[in-house]
Amino acid sequence: MEEKIHITDFLVIKNAELEIKQINVLIGPQANGKSVIAKLLYFFQGISTEFLKGIRSQLSKRELDKAIIDKFESYFPKYAWDGTGFSIVYTINDIQIEIHGQAKNKTKTKLSLKYSEELKKLYTAKKRIFLEKINDNQLEEEPLRGRGASEASIYRQHILVPLRTSKYSDFFSDPIFIPASRSFFANLQKNIFTFLSSNVDIDPFLTDFGSFYERAKALFKEDIFIRNSNDKQLIKNLYKAAEKVINGEYEYKDKQDWIISTKGKRTNLANASSGQQESLPMLIVLCVLPILKNPNLPKAQALTFIEEPEAHLFPSAQSLIVSIITELSSTFDLKFFITSHSPYILSALNNCILGSEVLGKNEKSTERFQQINNGSGAPLDFEKVSAYTIMDGKTINIIDSEYKMIGAEMLDEVSDHFQDVMNNLLNME
Template identity: 30%
Template sequence: MTIFICKCDNVMQQLTIKNFGPINSLTLDIKDFTLLIGPQASGKSTIAKTIFFFKSLNDDLVKYFIDSIDKKDFSKPTGTYAKAIRQKFLDYFGATTHLNGLELKFRYTENVWISITLEGNHKYVTPNFSKPFEESFKNLVFEGTEFLKRFGRKNPALLTSKDLLNLDTEKRKFIAILTEKCNELFDENRELIFIPAGRSLLATLADQLQFIDSRRLDFLMRTFVDRINIVRPIFNKSLVDIIKERRLLTQLAIDFEKTKLAEEIITRILKGRYQYDKDGEKIFYDNKNYVKLNFSSSGQQESLWILLLLFIMILEQQNVFIVIEEPEAHLFPEAQREIAHLIALVSNLNQSQVVITTHSPYILASFNNLILANKFGESHPDSVSKKIDKKLWVSQDKVYAALVKKGDVKPIIDKELNIVEQEYIDTVSRQINDEFDFLYSLETV
């Protein structure tokens, strides 16, 4: 039997939201670089979380196949996968009994989509799948059942150690093949990372982080804490030493120029260097003197794990989809510019995608300059690269920027200049200046 996996043209992914949280109605094409600006409680985080939720469903499908192979049971595949989606939705967004008219839809390719609606009087979260998705899913399940027929019925107690190793190898190979086919179905093979707001709390509790009851944290913060606990031991030496070790002692590929640039940006933002040892997390101001992370500045605490996770992505040359909430939090405008540069460096890795939610006009202005650098760098490469490193330039074609306000989303890219419209950067400054001019004019009255 020929197994069919839906292959579609390279169509931009698209999110549709109706009646969800603050958002009334939205259709959003997912570009490689998405900037969402707006006041608090406007819906920026709702949009970012919803994109991340749908992107992560690929991972849940892979987990379904792994669990089904382990349990040797592929019965009720659609219902089992739908149940996993329903539980994830509740983990991300909480109860749904207060919602009315909710409709969410994510188009992965031209023909493959998943939607979420509320069905019944109890408003149960109900996933719906496009026909091509259902057909591909059905065929993948068939492959899984065929694998179990060949290998799953063997009694481990009757197998030799060599047979068990061979069986484990076959299982790993098959799961790798299924994972690749799931990636193809969802048109998604990036590592997914969500960096939530409120990060400084984790720094304050740095020494107790591994002992925090994760059930007391929301789902995305919980996964963020788990990621930190996994990668923290990597930083038992300085970033400079990590780069040197990778370059001299391993055969792993490294883009030295990008990694060195990232290290320099991070050092300027932190005003020191981070290191983790048996005594906990520290920021060193010189070779000897340091402050423990939980006593460091709020800007250092809030930005630290954005910076370090971005550093790992650049060091490992990872292909990522990353959401960063409020990267500007507690940072001086100069440091906000630096963190925008670091994010841009990551966005230029392979096929990486970035979503940023922000309140900051400095973040928008910084990205505007990087877009302009790419635009004018085509005709004046030497002059522009002396001012702004070419590795930071951002192509205008990959950027989407929108103002999220009162439940509505308004694109704010100037159609002629292909940059963020200046009025959305200068609005508050203009209001403050108008107030100042008015008050100052009273002196002459």
């Protein structure tokens, strides 16, 4: 599969070109555009949802285009880019989607949307098929189910499943965005009615994640799903790793989130540590991904985006997060896009890459790798990793193909800085 994005002069990004692989890392200082790139990718991957809605609602192409532009403006408010010119081109296999901004004056930008002719034809054809199937169903003398149920069944059988098992499956998939500021949900649980009545605009990325998070909580540690899974032991291993990160067990009781310590003490998430508040929503979603993976739609694998997985966590806990990600990627062929400030994330990923190299040469088992790596994680194929940083608004590839490492120079620079300071101080004695 080929997937890439090219961004020119959008917000803080001057020129960014990224190739998307199975594990993708974007690392660097704060406020340099990492989140912008991740959110743009999420937006483009989510355009398929608008196509599916348009098919079901029989929207014209003009109406579909407006829905896509409206979604873009909800993710990236006009005030941030009005009066500027920019270009964003997203490609996935044979499909290309472009959004261009043409500056009319210093305060006005006109947006234009373009996408592949093949996608236009596919949209028209699927609209026609759906309408024909709906009309055929209405002509039946005794429908087996109500109209709503029949329509849902027709949509799934003749539209959704065929698209997600076709050559377009990579495009018609559902991305997940795990944003930063996840502690928002810890405080929301007790104040949701006050919050909802306040008419405050909510970040759409938090809204998207919140909806998914609520569903994930209902599935977390649900026995029936674990029993029916072919990967029971792996799911249990994920739970154990998550419990190590939050230093306790998670419990959802009385419509509240609780963490139970190893000594049995119950702490409401709203009163938990900042590390627990930031990591728990992310961990719950990651742990239920194997349950949500649909065996009937094997090709429909979208990216799971994670902003700052290291937030408020000790380095050993950051390593556990990487272990969870690599196990999910290795076992279920899941894809991830990570934005981070932490060199420890790079170091943990490099260990997994080295594990793949050593295991291949010495035929050691994955179990041996996990014994060395705190009982978790999986070797990671170097060729399935992409890694970038951003400098002066431009992306820089930090893959070292010679030594098969990511961010080697960045890690050396961080280490050298602290070493230089220490040496200078020692020389002053």
